[in-house]
Amino acid sequence: MAQTAHRSTSRVLDIIELLSVSIEGHTLTEIAQLLNSPKSSILPMLQTMAARGFIDLNYRTNRYTIGLGLYFAATIYRNKISVNKFINLEMQRVTDQIGESCCLGVMAGRDVLFLHRTxxxxxIICDKMPGQKELGCIGAMGKALLCDYKLDELTEIFFKDGGRLPPETNLYRAHIQMEEVRLTGISYEYGEVEPNIQCVAAPIRVDNRVVAALGIILPTFRINLEKAARATKDLQISTRKIENVLSVSDENLDEVFTQNGFKNL
Structure with a gap:
């Protein structure tokens, strides 16, 4: 949290952010634990927000969820901007929080095509720039995008028409890593694509289908355990937000996830 941030206000926003990505909601104890804050300081905030209709309390389960007040506010905001602008704003938020570049990509044949970056x-200068491509079975972005694919499907993608992989790349090993991504929702790379560049990525799903991936670029000379953990957490929050917006949008996904969609933002 920035030194200029007001602590109580930041906690309210933390609560909103936490509940906005959870369908089931959280109990007071869970919220306090996830925010690493005492229940005694969290409870008055929850009570006030519930009284104003911004969050709801299910008295049977004691779980708090997003309320109508926030839903209506979000609907008004959503109607003012495009999905592409929302994604750009969310990526910029991640960049501001982590202090590193955030990238968005889709599969194009056997490659990851980068569409946008904040x-x-x-x-940091690296090849994960809009318009650039990288082989999909090597980096974190590709593993996130391909995490639902079976081994025979991957074989068809990467070896059809006489295709070959770099000598150090093992498709079976990559498939195992993709299966781990499907279970955890997070993928990693540790310099496999570019030396001194690490990346953490997560799939973005619509109707349980991966349509894109969001990643954070972490240069090795600036990374530490705290930053890596924060990047993973922020990535999970951001992908869930984007998925929520996509789930209620009537915009054409084939037009959203193009380079043209992110021009002139």
């Missing part, structure tokens, strides 16, 4: 002031 950068911090101290931008």
């Amino acid at each position: 950068n911090p002031p101290e931008n």
Whole structure:
């Protein structure tokens, strides 16, 4: 949290952010644990927000969820901007929080095609730029995009028409890593694509189908355990937000997830 942030206000926003990505909601104890804050300080905030209709309390399960007040506010906001602009704003939020570049990509044949990227002031130069491609079975982005594929489907993608993989790349091993992504929702790379560049990525789903992937680029000279953990957490929150917006949008996904969709934002 930035030094200029007001602690109580930040906690309210933390609660909103936490509940906005949970369909089942959370109990007071769970919220306090997830925010690493005492229940005594969290409870008055929850009570006030519930009284104003911004969150709901299920008295049978004691779980808090998003309320109508926030839903109506979000609906008004959503109607003002496009899905592409929402994704851009969310990626910029991640960049501001982590201090690193955030990238968005889709599969194009056997490659990841990067569509959009947001950068911090101290931008790191690497190949994960809009319009660039990287082989889908090597990096974190590709493993996130391909995590639902079976081994025979991957074989068809990467070896049809005489296709070959780099000598150090083992498709079976990559498939095992993709299966782990399907279970955990997070994929990693540790310099396999570019030296000194790590990446953490997560799939974005619509109707349980992976349509894109969101990633955070972590240069090795700036990474530490705290930053890596924060990146993973923020990535999970952001992908859930984007999925929620996509689930109620009537925009054409084939037009959203293109390079043209992110021009002139």
